[in-house]
Amino acid sequence: xxxxxxxxxxIPVIAAxxxxxxxxxxxxxxxxxxxxxxxxxxHCMLPAAGSDTSYQAVVATGSGPYLFxxxxxxxxxxxxxxxxxxxxSNVLDSATVTLQLIxxxxxxxxQFALNIHILQTPWEESDTEWGAFSSAYLGEPDSTVILTISxxxxxxxxxxxxxxxxxxxxxxxxxxxxxxxxxxxxxxTDASFIAVFGSAESSDxxxxxxxxxxxxxxxxxxxxxxxxxxVFIPGTFQESTSDFLYVSNGxxxxxxxxxxISSIPETATINQxxxxxxxxxxxxxxxxxxxxxxxxxxxxxxETPWPFPEIPYDSLYTGYGLAYGDSxxxxxxxxxxxxxxxxxxxxxxxIKGTSEAYxxxxxxxxxxxxxxxxxxxxxxxxxxxxxxNGQ
Numbered sequence: 103x104x105x106x107x108x109x110x111x112x113i114p115v116i117a118a119x120x121x122x123x124x125x126x127x128x129x130x131x132x133x134x135x136x137x138x139x140x141x142x143x144x145h146c147m148l149p150a151a152g153s154d155t156s157y158q159a160v161v162a163t164g165s166g167p168y169l170f171x172x173x174x175x176x177x178x179x180x181x182x183x184x185x186x187x188x189x190x191s192n193v194l195d196s197a198t199v200t201l202q203l204i205x206x207x208x209x210x211x212x213q214f215a216l217n218i219h220i221l222q223t224p225w226e227e228s229d230t231e232w233g234a235f236s237s238a239y240l241g242e243p244d245s246t247v248i249l250t251i252s253x254x255x256x257x258x259x260x261x262x263x264x265x266x267x268x269x270x271x272x273x274x275x276x277x278x279x280x281x282x283x284x285x286x287x288x289x290x291t292d293a294s295f296i297a298v299f300g301s302a303e304s305s306d307x308x309x310x311x312x313x314x315x316x317x318x319x320x321x322x323x324x325x326x327x328x329x330x331x332x333v334f335i336p337g338t339f340q341e342s343t344s345d346f347l348y349v350s351n352g353x354x355x356x357x358x359x360x361x362x363i364s365s366i367p368e369t370a371t372i373n374q375x376x377x378x379x380x381x382x383x384x385x386x387x388x389x390x391x392x393x394x395x396x397x398x399x400x401x402x403x404x405e406t407p408w409p410f411p412e413i414p415y416d417s418l419y420t421g422y423g424l425a426y427g428d429s430x431x432x433x434x435x436x437x438x439x440x441x442x443x444x445x446x447x448x449x450x451x452x453i454k455g456t457s458e459a460y461x462x463x464x465x466x467x468x469x470x471x472x473x474x475x476x477x478x479x480x481x482x483x484x485x486x487x488x489x490x491n492g493q
Contacts, residue, residue: 146482157411159354163230357467372438372484399422401420
């Protein structure tokens with residue numbers, strides 16, 4: 103048993119206080135309703151149904167401004183870049199790639215090895231997954247460069263890495279009759295931190311520079327090109343379990359919950375509706391680009407039973423919230439009002455990271471199977487017409 107006897111006795115009392123409705127005239131937040139006439143205020147805390155769960159969706163991570171490479175907090179990332187290289191009959195002299203370092207997640211070392219893999223298969227930004235481009239699939243790197251971090255980037259300092267590519271690669275890619283077309287490169291590292299580079303969608307995009315000269319002429323011809331496509335692909339060493347509700351940007355972990363609001367009268371006006379979640383701080387996820395807060399988005403699921411692996415949802419009425427410290431609060435007032443009035447069917451909600459396509463932050467929350475004080479619940483403030491008013 104997890105609890106002492108005395109605590110077991112207290113739990114039903116606490117649960118009854120938490121997950122109950124009342125119409126007391128001295129509610130917390132009653133000032134919120136004092137401008138409403140001929141109504142009676144109510145406060146309600148409804149537990150989530152026991153069907154809550156998490157699943158992993160495919161997230162298109164090629165539209166964001168960042169490329170992630172490295173490992174930190176059980177998350178590992180690689181990035182793919184495809185430069186368009188035109189056929190050229192000139193004599194090749196050199197080829198370099200320039201990457202702009204935006205930030206470092208974790209504790210960086212002064213030097214790290216950046217592995218470069220020639221890709222043997224086509225890919226698309228919209229449906230690239232870790233399983234298709236894992237390190238095991240890529241095999242040993244085709245080249246490795248040692249990059250030195252002399253200083254960390256900040257708001258005023260740009261850190262650029264410039265390194266050479268083997269000329270046979272460029273020659274192969276320029277040859278339209280070559281058996282191996284140009285599918286680009288994958289960048290990986292065994293470093294215990296994550297390097298954040300600018301992508302093709304940023305002002306700090308990668309750059310390929312090819313230098314050549316015409317036969318019999320020493321004049322240098324330089325060609326510069328930006329990526330046709332690029333994408334970051336996150337993976338995790340952390341095995342997801344049914345013990346937690348996972349929300350993770352990049353990885354695409356989303357959580358589903360259902361709250362039964364049938365006890366709320368159809369005539370009720372929903373003044374405030376908030377989902378409350380408790381976070382398990384023992385599970386670590388990278389927190390970047392938002393400090394220690396994780397921005398959450400809540401949308402309405404449109405079908406039950408939930409049709410895994412692709413859950414349909416309606417983002418027209420979206421709720422937003424933040425996970426901070428060991429808690430998360432998400433406002434879904436408009437959505438609950440639509441459920442209560444019957445204008446929209448209640449098939450549950452999906453909670454996902456607001457920055458799924460361009461961040462790797464995440465969190466794990468307790469489920470309905472957890473200890474009673476950690477379970478997710480919906481807190482409602484609503485008012486109903488006072489039928490006895492004026493009589």
